[in-house]
Amino acid sequence: MKKHNFSAGPCILPEDVLKKASEAVLNFNGDNLSLLEISHRSKPFVDVMEKARSLALELLGLENKGYKALFLQGGASLEFLMVAYNLLQKKAAYLNTGTWADNAIKEAKAFGEVLVVGSSKDKGFNYIPKGYSIPEDVDYFHCTSNNTIVGTQMKTFPKTNVSLVCDMSSDIFSRQLDFEKFDLIYAGAQKNMGPAGTTLIIVKEEILGKVERHIPTMLDYQVHIDKDSMANTPSVFAVYVSMLTLQWLKDLGGIPFIEEVNNKKAALLYTEIDRNSLFKGVVAKEDRSTMNATFVLTDENLTATFDKMCKQAGINGIDGHRSVGGYRASMYNALPLYSVQVLVDVMQELERTI
Amino acid sequence: MKKHNFSAGPCILPEDVLKKASEAVLNFNGDNLSLLEISHRSKPFVDVMEKARSLALELLGLENKGYKALFLQGGASLEFLMVAYNLLQKKAAYLNTGTWADNAIKEAKAFGEVLVVGSSKDKGFNYIPKGYSIPEDVDYFHCTSNNTIVGTQMKTFPKTNVSLVCDMSSDIFSRQLDFEKFDLIYAGAQKNMGPAGTTLIIVKEEILGKVERHIPTMLDYQVHIDKDSMANTPSVFAVYVSMLTLQWLKDLGGIPFIEEVNNKKAALLYTEIDRNSLFKGVVAKEDRSTMNATFVLTDENLTATFDKMCKQAGINGIDGHRSVGGYRASMYNALPLYSVQVLVDVMQELERTI
Structure with a gap:
């Protein structure tokens, strides 16, 4: 039985992408070589890397606007460090909306003054702070667009x-934003x-080169820009599958199309959470994430x-984060509306059963 | 036609490993979920990570001897930085045997005094420096066991x-060494x-915690040890395929078995290079790498x-590194002896043809 995969990440990917990825592990590009055993400097893979980078910019509407796209290693957690290394000269403002924002703040503190201009830590990050102000003299403002763990979204x-700097790990490519603001x-x-295994970075090149400190080679955005994300061997397979997924999204109609689907999925689930007296949402209604619904x-x-009924219906990965408990249904781009309907059906069945 | 893959890296992997990896992308562990779409904290993947780490220690004979194995991101290039961040308090000694050693030296210089105790840069790194001495008062001595580009090997x-610190990127698990020395x-x-996409680090835990500087979270070996290589989402697929490859090696008979095969492959090719007057080896004979033969x-x-004849025989990836030219036949663990025989046959055919 095919599972309904609500896993918070690593998470569901399009079935067609998985098929192509599986095939490439055996025979890539019709060359009778595995994708895993070819040089990252061979033309077929250089083409993959270039396509992945240009698709990312294209989908965000950031082509020819001074931005570069990079595919690096180390996850968003290494970016917490690289952002500070590359951009924090004296002082930066951070918004604390959850565990990952908190970690970003900790890393930055070693590099300069960090002003936490707003925080929802007082209430377990169950809302997005509002009404804060950002001083004009900071090097940048850092925020996290979506809190994967608790389920809030800016x-x-x-x-x-x-300068606006944003960790969009858990909602990039899911909704239309004015990306040029960042x-x-x-x-x-x-x-x-x-x-897992690669990180996308979209950076406006003109903001670089302004800090005075020595930046280690592998942490220097300019080095990676100059080397087209090939300063060293990239995470070949993860970049390839990312390229396939971005192409899948483009073929579907891009962010405008998927945003509509995502809004439908979120509306379906949150409506049921609010209607069904057996369930209760965790976060402030106006800040509810379209990606991660917690209840x-x-x-x-x-x-x-409920757990048994979910399991029987093939529902996977809705346990809440170990730091929060309860349930978390993650509804990323590749999750079909139908899977959310199955979950809603189980919630309604529970109501009828008891 | 199946290729004979002499690629320098990413490089040939065992066919059986590729088959299992391809299958896991569609259905991992019989759970009807792709390996790519499950939580890295789910039991099936935690088991993979633990097995990969314990196999690495077991194959090197380093179990229960105070060593920890880590699977991190960023490649050896990030380790150039992490080694210095974690270990260089005042002064370190480095041996310069090639491009990668040179890069490691550059990174370390930002953290303390770096003594280059030996170098073969004067002759394009075509030999391994000997007779150098290492001062007693350095924090560690760093070397590169195998020069992938030029084809020398310590x-x-x-x-x-x-403390001995060694970059073994291109010959780890290929030959028996007294690994406890490191x-x-x-x-x-x-x-x-x-x-590509993950890096193995084997570290004796007692050497850590001796530098006074602040170490950023993601660059701190102790953090990764304490979190069992899961301080953040690891490179799931690359760790899984590494685990499969280490298991393949163990099943074959481990390093003693593969060393014998590697020695046979190297002897076969170098004998032909020396015998056939149409070819000439590039590096000092006593320093020739069993992994990368340059000619x-x-x-x-x-x-x-010659290029046409190689292509017709299905030989792939023997172009020399772009900085060196000529030819480079990389003969990693997964390359069958038969593939080397095919290359030698082509070299002999060239001799007969002209």
């Missing part, structure tokens, strides 16, 4: 003259883009029954 | 009381271990003919 971004966007691949049972005694 | 390692070994996966045609006019 619906608007502050108007400011300083000077640097980064995202681990393993949500809407591909498998709890109003009667904990129903846990075993 | 046959012995210095006797010293200081306090830190690192290797990008994409030669004898797996696909040139004595008559450059034969290039087109």
Whole structure:
């Protein structure tokens, strides 16, 4: 039985992408060689890397606007460090909306003054801080667009003259935003883009080169730009699967198309959470994430029954994050609307059963 | 036609490993989920990570001897930085045997005094420096066991009381060494271990914690040890394929078995290079690598003919590195002896033809 995969990440990828990826492990490009055993400097793979980078810019509407796309290693967690290394000269402003934002703040503190201009830590990050202001004299403002763990999402971004830096790991390519507002966007691949093992960085080149410190080679965005993401051997397979997934999204109609699907999925599930008295949402309604819906049972005694019904329906990966508990249904781009319907059906069945 | 893949890296992997990897992309562990779409904290993947780490220690004979094995991201190039960040307090000694050693030296210089105790840069790195001495007061001695680009290999390692740190990216698991002599070994996966996208680090835990500087989270070996290589999402697929490859090696008979095969392959090719007057080896005979054999045609006019004959025989990836030219036949663990015989046959056919 095909599973309905609500895993928070690494997460569901399009079936067609998985088929092509599986085939490439045996025979890539019709050359009778595995994708895993060819040189990263061979033309077939250089083409993959270039296509992945240009698709990323194209889907975000950032072509020919001074941005470069990079596919590096180390995950968003290494970007917490690289952002500070490359951009923090004296002072930066951060918005604390969850565990990952908190980690980004910790890394930055070793490089300069860090102003936390807003935080929802007081309430377990169950809302997005509003009404904060960003000083004009900071090097940049850093925020996290979607809190994967607790399930909040920034619906608007502050108007400011300083550089906007955003960790979009868990909602990039899921909704239309004015991406030109951002000077640097980064995202681990393993949500809407591909498998774990590569990180996309979109950076406006003009913001680089302004800090005075020595930047180690592998942490220097300019080095990776100059070497077309090939300063050393890239994560070949993860980049290839990311390219396939971006192509899949483009063929579907890009972000405008998938945003509509994502909104339908989120509306379907949140409507049921609000209607069904056996369930309760975890976060402030206006800040609910379209990617990660978190909820709890109003009667904990129903846990075993609900879990069993989910399992029987082929539902996978809806346990809440170990730091939060409850349930979390992640509805990334590749999750079909039908899978959400199956989950909603189980929630309604639970209501009828008890 | 199945190719004879002499690619320098990413390089040939065992056929059986590729089949299992391809299958896991569609259905991993019989769970009807792709390996790419499951949580890295799910039991099936945690088991993979633990098995990969324990196989690495077992094959090197380093179990229960105070060593930890890590699978991180960023390649050996990031290790150039991490080694210095974690170990260089005041002064370190480096041996310069090639491009990668040179890059490691450059990174370390930002962290303390770097003594280059020996170098073969004067002759394009075509030999391994000997007779150098290592001061007693350095924090560690760093060397590169195999020069992938030019084709030299350290046959012995210095006797010293200081910590030995070694980049074994291109010959780890290929030959028996007294691995206990080393306090830190690192290797990008994409030669004898797996696909690009993960790096193996073997570190004796007692050498850590001695530098006074702040170490960023993702560059801190101790953090990764404490988190069992899961401080953030690891490169799931690359770790899985590495685990399969290490298991393949263990099933064959481990390093003692493969070393014998590797010695046979190297002897077969170098004997032909020395016998056949149309070819000439590039590096000092006593320093020749068993992994990467470099050679040139004595008559450059034969290039087109030889290249065509290689292509017709299904030989792939023997172009020399773009910085060196000529030919480079890489004979990693997964390359069958038969493939080397095919290359030798072509070399002999060239001799008969002209």
